[in-house]
Amino acid sequence: MTxxxxxxxxxxxxxxxxxxxxxxxxxxxxxxxxxxxxxxxMRKEDDTYLKLGHIFQRVNGxxxxxxxxxxxxxxxxxxxNVQSMLKLxxxxxxxxxxxxxxxxxxxxxxxxxxxxxxTGNGSASKEQVAGMLQRILHLDENDxxxxxxxxxxxxxxxxxxxxxxRPDTGVKGPKSWKEYVSSNPGKVSVRKK
Numbered sequence: 001m002t003x004x005x006x007x008x009x010x011x012x013x014x015x016x017x018x019x020x021x022x023x024x025x026x027x028x029x030x031x032x033x034x035x036x037x038x039x040x041x042m043r044k045e046d047d048t049y050l051k052l053g054h055i056f057q058r059v060n061g062x063x064x065x066x067x068x069x070x071x072x073x074x075x076x077x078x079x080x081n082v083q084s085m086l087k088l089x090x091x092x093x094x095x096x097x098x099x100x101x102x103x104x105x106x107x108x109x110x111x112x113x114x115x116x117x118x119t120g121n122g123s124a125s126k127e128q129v130a131g132m133l134q135r136i137l138h139l140d141e142n143d144x145x146x147x148x149x150x151x152x153x154x155x156x157x158x159x160x161x162x163x164x165x166r167p168d169t170g171v172k173g174p175k176s177w178k179e180y181v182s183s184n185p186g187k188v189s190v191r192k193k
Contacts (some may be wrong), residue, residue, distance in 0.1 A: 007026060008069045008070070009027075009035070010069065010072060010160050011063065011072070011099075012072045012155065012156035013071060013072070013074065014149045014156060015073065015074060015092035015095055016149055017048070017051060017088060018041075018042055018043045019040070019041055019149045020039065020058075020091060020095070021040075021149030021151070021152050021154075022153045023037035023153040023155075023156070024068065024157065025154070025157045025161060032161045033137065036066070037145060037153060040059075042055070055091055056097065056098050059098035060098045063098060069105075070104065070105050070106075070107065071096075071105070072106075072108075072109060072156040072159060072160035073095060074092075074111055074114060074152065074153075074156050075110050076089050076092055109156055109159055114129075117159040117163070118133060126151070129151060129152065130151035133155060133158065
């Protein structure tokens with residue numbers, strides 16, 4: 001995190017053509033807290049281009065409301081259905097265009113990287129990601145959204161926060177293997193050949 005920056009707002013986006021998730025966190029004193037999360041629901045809209053226009057308008061509105069310093073967006077993953085991948089890429093591109101429209105820097109993260117950052121397991125389920133975020137950010141059960149798209153977006157924002165350096169996650173312990181070994185000499189044994 002940049003020295004002298006008292007606060008940073010990060011917008012996370014989980015692209016989707018029917019339901020797009022968003023999550024906004026605030027980083028202050030090297031600690032993250034949730035501001036909001038939700039979804040842009042386009043399931044009732046049939047026209048693909050109107051959906052893209054709606055995404056652009058809503059992401060612009062979210063940026064105008066929360067004034068993020070940076071945006072983290074989940075990269076589309078390669079699936080078997082090329083048409084689905086193309087639609088998802090368009091939705092992601094429109095969200096990115098909204099951020100560019102506001103001069104908000106963008107970082108893209110692979111789904112595996114986000115899951116790994118949040119749970120330590122790159123193949124974690126959406127439920128596991130949501131559960132870990134609930135514990136990390138101290139969210140009440142009633143605050144948990146109906147759609148995992150919202151928690152996936154929050155996970156993208158939190159992953160970006162973790163990539164900013166060595167944030168204070170509230171977990172105490174050694175910062176490196178060398179520090180662990182020097183602090184716990186009785187727990188480490190050296191195997192002789």
